[in-house]
Amino acid sequence: MPATGSSAEPAIAAAKQAPAMPSVLVVMGVSGSGKSTIGTQLALKLHWEFEDGDWFHPASNVEKMHSGQPLTDEDRWPWLNAIAAFIDASRKAGKHVVIACSALKRSYRAIIVGDRPDVRLIYLKGDIALIARRIAARHEHFMPLELLQSQFDALEEPGPEENPIVVSVAPGPRAIVMQVLSALDAPASRPQAAPEGR
Numbered sequence: 001m002p003a004t005g006s007s008a009e010p011a012i013a014a015a016k017q018a019p020a021m022p023s024v025l026v027v028m029g030v031s032g033s034g035k036s037t038i039g040t041q042l043a044l045k046l047h048w049e050f051e052d053g054d055w056f057h058p059a060s061n062v063e064k065m066h067s068g069q070p071l072t073d074e075d076r077w078p079w080l081n082a083i084a085a086f087i088d089a090s091r092k093a094g095k096h097v098v099i100a101c102s103a104l105k106r107s108y109r110a111i112i113v114g115d116r117p118d119v120r121l122i123y124l125k126g127d128i129a130l131i132a133r134r135i136a137a138r139h140e141h142f143m144p145l146e147l148l149q150s151q152f153d154a155l156e157e158p159g160p161e162e163n164p165i166v167v168s169v170a171p172g173p174r175a176i177v178m179q180v181l182s183a184l185d186a187p188a189s190r191p192q193a194a195p196e197g198r
Helices: 008-017 035-046 059-066 073-092 106-112 128-136 145-154 173-184
Strands: 024-028 049-052 097-100 119-125 165-168
Touching (some): 035 119, 119 173
Parallel strands (some): 024 097, 119 165
16 A cells, blocks of 8 residues: 555544444343344334344254353354354445344454444443343343353453443433434434445
8 A cells, every 4th residue: 555644544544444324233232231122223213224133043042041051152153153244245235234232252243343344333331230130020031130140251341442332221222222323423313315226
């Protein structure tokens, strides 16, 4: 690459690293933090598609979680690779997508976000006591309460280098969604233009 000697070069690099509006939002956090709820509402506000990362788990992972067994990293690689493949297919098709995914470790996020500058993390941050109360009140979800501690043990919070939008789970979903939209500088009611082609 030819040297330009321009002071604008770092700004150009930063713009490539953090585009004004991503094409994919990954809503991350431990189980019970509200990823699906917030992700669904964000997608509705932005007029984007929504996908739940849980849907990409192979049946063997779901069976382990139902039986109260924590997943190993070996269990998670096929799941993460399936999510990454979906993200890349969506980007290639020109779609805008919100996807809920725990993405607890940096190594996991390296697979689903990696060097994709148009994929942005939304981290739903909460303490274990609050999230435990929420899980205890939930029904028909395959994450038993006893696995919550293992999630916090595995959690590696995203640092500034990952350019996350960090929001507390303490407020209600509507307030959380509005905080995310404000951080994205995204109008809450303006639909995105439909992508050309498929």
